[in-house]
Structures are given as structure tokens and as C-alpha cells.
Amino acid sequence: MDIFNNLMMGFGVALEPVNLIFIGLGQLIGVSIGVLPGINASMAVAILLPLTFGLSPEASLLFLSGIYMGAMFGGSITSILLRVPGTSTAAVIALDGYEMTRQGRAGLALGITAIGSWVAGTFSVMVLMSLGPWLSTVALAFGPPEYFALIFLGLSMITSLGSDSLAKGLIAGAFGLLLGTIGMDPGVGVSRFTFGILELDNGVNFIAVLIGMFAVSQSLLNLKKPLSHLFYKGKMTGLLPRLGDLKESLGSIFRGTVLGTFIGMLPGAGATAAAFMSYSIEARISKHPERVGKGDIKCVAGPGSADNAAAGGALVPLLSLGIPGSETTAVLLGALMIHGIRPGPMLFTQHSKLVWATIASLYIANCLGLILATVGIRPLTQILKLPTPIMSAFILVMSVVGSYSLANSMVDVWVVWIFGVIGYLMKHLRIPVAPVILALVLGPMAEKSFRQSLYMSDGSLAVFVTRPITVVMLLLGLISLFLPFIISTVKGGKK
């Protein structure tokens, strides 16, 4: 069994004491950050990424994915206890989770979320394990036209799934693509839009863009509503669910897990969408519709599993195709590139140790999460006592130091400043931020494969319509882009 051997090797690396410490540390930081409202997983990973420069590629990826998985779970803790979703993903868990708390069943709600997360994490890692190597072999046969079509498909899904207004999503995506053209052009090496700033020749550092758009703009927005005196005073008992509760929610956990994993693999959909969809499914098929919204354990278990499953699923396209489908996986891609690892279909063969160690670490992080959930919930809720102004000041200074250390230059710090402003304005105008980041990352890849395709065909665009896989993917991209628009127009016309 090839996969089994690889997995054993992965566990070998991940269980090395140093790496184990980094997984645990990442998980702890991730959960604490997930607890804090206004700081989401991608922001956490972005501002903590500079900390990993000195580490080995393995340790830094394990650390960052620990944060990623931990933040998912942390968000649900405050959702359930205080109806303050730490992350947008957890917002839907707050609906029935907080009701359960009010009924004195807080422990049960948290326990079932932890178990659901664990099941979901395990399942999505298993999917990643079996699907990843296969997908990457398929992708190895891809030429530049197929690669361009694949990126196009990914980008269109990100823009159409990630926003409620298609026009705004497209604007965000095109803006990101345009940002991606800053720097040396991939064909002949001409500097574009750099205004003579040498540091920009390698392009705008997207980690700096991300820090600006998420960390800076968000920590300023957080000043709007002080969160002081929000902490849980009640008693926490019965963390371990009884057999009856477990039996009741088992189906929901499985539905949430499978749904979440596959939604997570789609670019742009992500954990939040998965959690919301799982909730609506649970609400619809419930045998006791009167209980939904009033503390139904199924409506906690389903979304609580779906979000973690989606987090694992999102790693499938990243590790097998080198294409990130969410902001957080985009940051993980940045982490790989910083260590000189070119993500793509070659990853599974060239850096198998790293990939399998990451997969194994997700497993370990899952189990650590379960332990952390049982012993650490009370101290974790105390984090909420941290006053917003101090937190904001800390994050702002951290953004400066972090972005400076990307290349030891003030240029990146000013990039952070500029995108802090842009991010703030975009949030105000309700333009989604995620397509910008992903288009900025995928844009240069798209341009490169587009131009390589044209070199192959001596400049003829026919290369994109004569290859079957390319055509199918391009069509799927167009459909996913305009289907919501067409549906809403037809519906509007009938009205």
C-alpha cells in the first residue's frame, strides 16, 4: 500500500518532537485567535507567517496548518457560549448553539462540535489522501492551455460563489488580476507598473496585500464596537455527550462532513458556505421542525462538522494542483513559495515528505483539538476579556513588523498601508475581498500559461478550443460565472 507507507512516513516527520511542538503551538494559537471575534483564520495565518521564516519548510507548514484548523474550532466556542461568532464560519453555529447554552446544555453543544470537528477532520484528510495523489497525476498531463483553463475555472468559481452581487465580484476579481500584472512580465522580462521601484519587480507581495486588507482594515473596523464584559459566567458540565445525544447527531455529523469536504474542494465556496448549507439541510430534513432554532443539537453538529471538513477539503486543490481555493490556502501557498517550493502537481512527487507530513499533522491537530476542547474551554473564553483597543494596537504593530520582515524593506509596509485603505473602502462598498487576493495569486499563473499556450500555437487562439479538456473547463468556468446571473434574471422577468 503506497498511500499507507507514505502516511507512515508523514507521521514519522510530524511526530518528531520539534514538529509536534509546532503543531500544538499552532493549534493553541489558532484556537485562541478563533475565539476572538474579528480575527479570522486567513488573517491569523498571514500575520503569523513571517514568524516561520527561520523554520524548516515542514515545521512552518505544520505550524500554519495547525493555526488554520484550530481557528475553525475556536470560532465555534464563543459562538455557542456567547453568541459572538469568532469567525464568520461559526456564525451559523451560534443560532442553535447559543440556544443550547441558554438551556444549560453548553457543555453538550461544545462537546458535540468537538467530536463533529474531529470526525470531519479525519474524513477530509482521508479524502485528501486518496484524491490528492490521483488528481496530481492527472494534472501532470496538463499542458499550458489546460492549466490556463483550470485557473480560469477556479477564478470564475471564486468570483461567482464568493459574493452576492456578480458585478462586484467581477470587479474584485479583475482588480486582483490587474494587481497581479505589476512587476516583471513573464514573457520577455519587461517591468510593468513598477514606477521604478525595484522591490516591485517581483510583483506586489500578496502576503502584504493580505495583511493590509484583512489585518489593518479589520482591526480598525473592530474599534467600532467594544466587546468588553462579554464572558461566560455559567457552569460547564456534561462536555461528553451521552449515547443518546450521540446517536441523534451522528447522521448530522456525517452529512455535514461529506458536504463540507466537497464544498471545501470547490474554489471560493469555503467553510462558511459549507456551514450554512449544512444548517439549511438539517433544518429542512428535521423530523421536529419546531425544535430548529431553539437549541436543536443536530443544527449544531452538522455545521460544526461541515466547517472543519471544508478546511480539510480546501487543501485538496492546493496540494494536488497548486491552486488555492480560499484565502487561507492562498497564504499557505505563500508559505510554500517563501521556502522555495513551487506548488503544483509535482508537489506530491518532489516534496512527498512535506506533503505527507502536512497530512499527518492535520490528523494530529485534530486529536489535539479534541483534547484542547475538553480541558481548555474555560481559560480560552477568558481571552475575550482582552480589550479591543489593545488587541487592535497589537495587530497593527504586528502588521508593520511582519510585512517589513517579508523582504526587510519598507516598501511592503507601505503596500500594507495602501491595502488597508483599499480593504476598508471595499468593506464599506460591500465588494468582496477574497477574489482580489486569489486573483492576485492566480493571475500571474494564468498569464504565464496563457502566453505559453499562444507560443505553442504560434499565436492562434484556436489552441483553447481544439483541446477537449480545455474546452470543457473553459465552458464550466463561463457557466459558473453567469449561471447565477441568468437564473436571477429569469426569475426577475417572471415577477
Place this chain on the structure above:
Amino acid sequence: MGPGDFPTIIAVMLAIFAIWQFVDTFRRPVEKTETDSSDETESIINPQARRDIITGFGLFTVMLVITPFIGFSLAASLFVFSFVLLIGRYKFYLAIVIAVLIPSLLWFIFAFLLTVPLPKGPWGF
């Protein structure tokens, strides 16, 4: 296909999308969706909150401008001090403590542990 073509295509697309959004705004002027309740994007009504955000952003900008001249440690201390004092409305001495703690912690992590050459002032820190 030269270096300028790809950016041109995208720029044209961006212009089209912008016009589309512009027209859309007039066609459906009042758009109230259920997402309006999300506090993430709610428009700022509270004047004090608005003042806090503008102050915070101003202080952040000042920190970036003065960092190359007086060094990271001092610039960050001044930033945290005024931020906590003006926005957090903390007591004077508490603000000083926080203003020393946060930059020291970050200096320790980045400059000492990770050996990042953070910008220094003329006095060597």
C-alpha cells in the same frame, strides 16, 4: 502577444464591470438584503466610533512615516501609547506600560529570535 496585452484585456474587462455596476446601482437603487444585519459591514453611525477609526488610521500612518527616522522600537512605542490613550481611554501610566510591553515583545520575537534587521534610529535601537 506582448507584455502590455494581458493588462489591457483586464483593464477593459474591469471598465466593463464597473459600468455594469454603475448602471445596476441606478436600476436597483434601494437594495435591502438580509445580509444587512451582518455587523461586519454595517455603516458607521456612531460618531465616536468614526472618530476612533480616523484617529487610529492617522496614528498608524504617522508610525509608518517616522519609523525610518527614529527606528521601529520608538515609533511603535509612541504609536501604541497614543493609540491606547486616545482610543482605549486608558490611564496615563497604564498606557506607558502597554506601550513598552507590546513593542518589546515584538522586538524580542522578530529582531532577537528571527534576526530581522528592524529599522533603527540614530541612537542604535
